[in-house]
Amino acid sequence: MADPDEVRWRPSPLLVGSMAFHGVSLATLFAFPRSWNLILAGLLGNHAVLTVAGLLPRCGWLGPNITRLPKAQAGEGLVALTFDDGPDPEITPAVLDLLDQAGARATFFCVGQRAAAHPDIVTAIRERGHGVENHTYSHSNGFAFRGPAGLRREVQQAQVAIARSGGGRPRFFRPPAGIQNPWLPVVLAGAGLSHVSWTRRGFDTVTRDSATVAARLGRGLRGGDILLLHDSNSARDRRHRPVILDTLPRVLEQMDRQRLRSQPLHVALPA
Secondary structure (H helix, E strand, C coil): CCCCCCCCCCCCHHHHHHHHHHHHHHHHHHHCHHHHHHHHHHHHHHHHHHHHHHHCCCCCCCCCCECECCHHHHHCCEEEEEEECCCCCCCHHHHHHHHHHHCCCCEEEECHHHHHHCHHHHHHHHHCCCEEEECCCCCCCCHHHCCHHHHHHHHHHHHHHHHHHHHCCCCEECCHHHCCCCCHHHHHHHHCCEEECCCEECCCCCCCCHHHHHHHHHCCCCCCEEEEEECCCCCECCCCCECHHHHHHHHHHHHHHCCCEECCHHHHCCC
């Protein structure tokens, strides 16, 4: 029986064109075997385009990819603060406290293994009004190089781990580093998940200065933006303090000055 949350997959124009090109190439090879070198060059070019599309996190050529909130929510001054790679027993509770102080609600893209290891933190995220979403089970750097079976395993194991940890059933997915491949859209459709990337990111996993990170996030900040931060794997400043803990207050202060407010994706994006 099909999953009741499964959605119908519709290949993107790029994938439709790519599949058609492969079919035409095969037919041409049978009809004109000596043209194999031209056909091979064309296929290599096609795969190069697919690879580039997968390496661009905000690209929608392979399938639907949410990079901003809808116009209606943007007009209301909503933004979406999102945190990747947690939960982290040192950083995530401190991030939750900072959000509470500002009356802000956010989305946490959790790694399934870490959710299973820290169910108390996952439960706290939900109880304090935030969203818990899917960031794969193991956060493997090779995630985007897997075939459909490997992708499906990572996605589904994370769904189960997050639900068992008190995070509910995720509706949204973000791949590690935002890197995707042509199989990902169909896998996400089968799991009833929507792919979310971001509008702007602070590179807080590599930049050790919170002012620089906050400036990147705040430059051009406006309603509808989806901001990417990390509540795990945060860079450390010279005092060995996680950069996110000094970046987040700066971002929240700017949001307050601009009369922007953050809501979790499951609230900001209609079902």
